[in-house]
Amino acid sequence: MVMVRHFVSTLLARLQIARQVRSLLDRATKLDQLRKRYELPVPSATSPIPASVQLPSYAETTNMVGIDSPRDEIIAKLTSARTRHEAGRRRVVSMVGFAGVGKTTLAKAVYSSLDDRFQCKAFVTVSRKFQLKRVLKDILQQLTTSNRSSSMPDPAIVSVDTWEVSKLGKEIRDNLKDKRYLIIIDDLWEISTWNDHISHVLPENSLDSIIITTTRNELVANACCPRYHPGHFVHRVAPLNEIDSRSLFFGRIFGPEQNYPRVLEQVSKKILKKCAGLPLAIVCISSLLAVTSIEAKKWEKVYSSLGSEIENNDVLSRLKQALRVGYDDLPQHLKVCRLYLSAFPENGKIERDRLTRRWIAEGFVDEKPGEAMQEVAEDYFSELIERSMIQAVDADCFGEIHACRIHNMMFELIAMKSHEENFVTLIGNRRGTSTQRTYVRRLSLECGTTTDGLDWSSLNLAHTRSLTVYGNIDSLDSVPLCRFLRMLDFECCVGVSSRHLKDIGELIMLKYLSFKSTWISELPAQIGELKCLETLDLMQTNVRELPMQVTRLQRLVHLLAGVAELPQGIGNMKSLQTLCIRVAGKSSKEAVKELHRLTNLTKLEMSYVGVHRKGKSSQDGSPDILPSTISKLGNYNLQSLHLNLLGYSTSLFLQIQILLPSPPANLQSLRISGDYGFQSVPKWIRSLNDLTDLELTVRMVGTQDLEILKGLPNLVRFRLTIKESSKEGITIPGSSLPFLKELFIHRRIMPVSFNQGVMPKLEKFELQLRAYQEDLKFIRTTIDHLQSLKEFQFTIAVQRGLSDFQVEYLKSSFKSAVFI
Known part of the structure; x- marks a missing residue:
């Protein structure tokens, strides 16, 4: 009877021991598989177990690397915010960044540094599976413990497990209403979690309390720290720099002395490049290498199989979990x-x-x-x-x-x-040439030595929907063009020629075709057979002329033709929304008349080229069709117009300035540049109330021009090229351009000044100057009243005739303007 009673009373304990033994056996089996995979020696019974195998988190390491500077920056901002804004107001800091970048570690470092300055404090983790009651209970228990000299829980909350959410919230508010507190809300995922639940229980008690949140989501970070609230700010957690990455990596493997064998230098650089400053990645991979033989060959094997190791190796499980949780969400x-x-x-x-x-x-x-x-x-x-x-x-x-x-x-x-999942098949230098697939859905082909002589017949491409080609395909006689392709991308590919496109007319389902940044010089007439094509990208190619068949592409939405000339029949392509093209020859200038039929066009970028003849203008004196075409496009939804007028003198600029019946009212971006420029800022620009981006070339700028620019209420970026100098210079009047953030001026040296109150949000000012000897007397540039300026760049193109002394005088004059 006694033995039976003993058996029953110890049953639970023995079951727990059995589970632990089974877990240890499973772990031993996995470690043995890891040892065999990397051909490691069997450790002796007396061999010490490396501390790295215990895999403490980055936040748990005693000597955290690269944390001091961001920690001190945040504390300094908090102190500054208290001084500059209303003293006593609660402040919220939100740390945002990629998984594993060290947000929690940084929050703990700030928490520890500020620990003794607060009456109440708590550090709670929300996590993806948010449970309000658990979080509130955790906050309350930490608050009541920090208020007591004893580490024992407050008797008043012994029954906290039975409390409703409303009572937990009330207890927290009552506890904090007259105390200065520091609360860390770690791993916040949803805006609603903050707005609807957590922020309401943390009172604004005017005692300089601080809340710090960490999140991966930029929108969540901004919701915690609204811009209109003084003292709040978002801190974007940056990866470790190269020095700190090396220190963390080698320190965890070889100790603080970092006496590592130099034979590991190159492979270590590759591993650290792969980690890209991510602390969690460095910690996990260094833990794996700590139990690997100190041989470059073994480390190379780990490097080359990191993808499978992250997926299957227990030592890297925390890294896998951190990377996958965001993806799974x-x-x-x-x-x-x-x-x-x-x-x-x-x-x-x-x-x-x-x-x-x-x-x-x-x-x-x-x-x-x-x-x-x-x-x-x-x-x-x-x-x-x-x-x-x-x-x-x-x-x-x-x-x-x-x-x-x-x-x-x-x-x-x-x-x-x-x-x-057989989602994308990768073939090439980095991935090898494995072709063991039942069928290929999407093929990414990186051409090089490993693809020379590749037998395409070994690939089942009957169902391939997309093909991306990189590298040099000059040695390939052909590329596999499956008739069901929807996407074909040769961008930056070397050696593309007509032999690779001989069957392109059969791709009847193709929607995307790019030859951007290739050497291709002509398109086959078969291009007109691609009835489903929506994007054709020929930017930075040698294609000068489009085949006439291209105008049969009725579904084309984006025609990025670069230096190719505008084809006649362009008006038939009614689906076009984006058009980047060149107009130079007589035929293409005739085609300009058709542009007004493109009723869906939102962006037009055009190089408009004229030819100077000796003693004659680039035109015959008759009005150009361009101004009236621009005006007609304004009847639709043209939002971006970029014109580069090359080879023209005054005529075309004057026509656009004076004869333009009405500018496109919906323009948000307008850029008109060229060899000559407008006589002055066109008056019709003041009617463009939605304009945020403006670039102009003008001969001179006077007071009237500045008044026109002053009337652009929403301008954010302005680029101005001034062809001729003026001894009066430019004075930007006060209250001008209230939202301007970037200003670029290219001109000869002349006085430039800014009145008080001008451009209150200007952050970047770039000045390019052409310096002639007769201009030296005009050096008077001051940026005193640009209170928000963060970046000022100036470049001086020194013309012939200036002495070394005069060049140094120019440098010192502009340096003194910005107090360098």
Whole structure:
């Protein structure tokens, strides 16, 4: 009887021990597989277990690398905000950044540094699966513990597990209403979590309290820190620099002395480049290498198989989890768009327009009522950036992001997932030439030595929907052009010629075709057979003339023809929204008459070339068709007009300045430049109330011109080229251009000054000067009243006849203007 009682009473404990033993056995099996994979020696019983194998998080390491500077910057901003804004107001800081970049680590560092300055403090993690009651209970328990000298819980909240959410919120508010507090809300995912729940229980008590949130989502960060609230700010957490990355990497493997074998230098550089400053990646991979033989060959093997290691290796499980959680949270349409990035070269810059137009061609973008497909695709792009799924590149002063990159670690993960799902097949130098596929949906071909002599018959391309080609295809007699292709991209590909396009007329479903930045010089007449084509990109190519058959492409939306001439029949292409073209010959100038039939055109970029004859104007004196065509396009929705008038003297500029019946009212971007320029700023520009971007070439600028520019209320960027100098110079009047952020002036040296109150938001001022000897007396440039200026650049093109002393005088004069 006693033995039975003992058996029953110890049953639970023995079951728990059995589970732990089974877990240890599973772990031992996996470690043995890892040892065999990397051909490691079996450790002896007395061998010490490396500390790195325990895999502490970056935030848990005692000597955190690269954290001091951002921590001190945030604390300094908080102190400054308290001084500059209303003393006592609650301040919110939101840290935003990519998964694994160190947001939590930085928040903990700030929390520790400010610990003793607050009466109450708490550090809680929200996570993707938000549970309001758990978070509120966690906050309350930490607050009551920090208020007591004893570490024991407050007797008043012993029954907290049974409390309703409303009671938890009230207790937190009551606890904090008369105390200075510091609260960290880590890993915030949704705006509603902050707006509807957490912010309401943290009172504004005018005691200099601070809240710090961390998130991957830019929109969430901005919601926590609205711009209109003084003292709030968003801190974008940056990756580690090269020095700190090396210090963290080698320090975790070889200790603080970092006495690593020099034979590992090159492979270490490649691994660190792959990590791209991501602390979590560096910590996890260095932990894996810490149990790997100190041989360059073994490290190379780890490097070359990082994708599969992230997916399958337990040592890298935290890295995999951090990278995948954001991806798993995406809606299905964004998952597909992000997975598609594996078709692009690793670590390369991906232009937004190229990516979004390819998404559309692939069928990834859903139609929305009242929105163009391009607008919907750009919304997808913006959302991926806001979620920190891709990294923004080339942001302009309008807040538009024109390109992106994907982090190397994330690229490894999506390339592996793409391979598993047969989403994109990668063939080439980096991925090898594995062709073991039942069929290929999308092919990304990186040409080089590994693809020489590649047998296309080994690939089942019957169902291939897209083909992206990189590298040099000069040695390839042909490329596989499946008749069901929807997307064909040769951008930046070397060696593209007519032999690679001999069957292009059979691609009846093709929607996207790009030869951008290739050597191609002509298009086959078969191009007219591509009835579904929506994008044709010939920018930066040698194509000078389009075949007449191109005007049969009734569905073409974007014709980016570069230096190719405008074809007659262009008026038949009614779907065109974007047109980049050249007008030079008689035939193309006749075709200008047809442009007014393009009722869907939103962007027109045109080089308009005239030919000077000795003693004659570039025109015969008759009015040019261009001004009236521009006016007719204004009856529709033309939003961007860029004209480069080359080889013309006064005639065409005067006609546009004086004879333009009415400018396009919806213009947001207007650029008119050329060899000669307008006599003055055209008066009709003052009617363009929506204009945000303006570039002009003028002979001279006077007071009347400045008054016209003063009347542009929404201008954000302004580029002005002035051909002739004036001893009076330019004085920008006060209250002008209230939203201007960027100003570029190209001129001869003349006095420039800014009255008080002018351009209050100007952040960047670029000045390009042509210096002649007779202009030296006009050096008077001051930027005293540009209070928001962050960047001032000046370039001086010194003309002949200036001595070294005069050149130095020019330099010192402009340096003193900006207090260098």
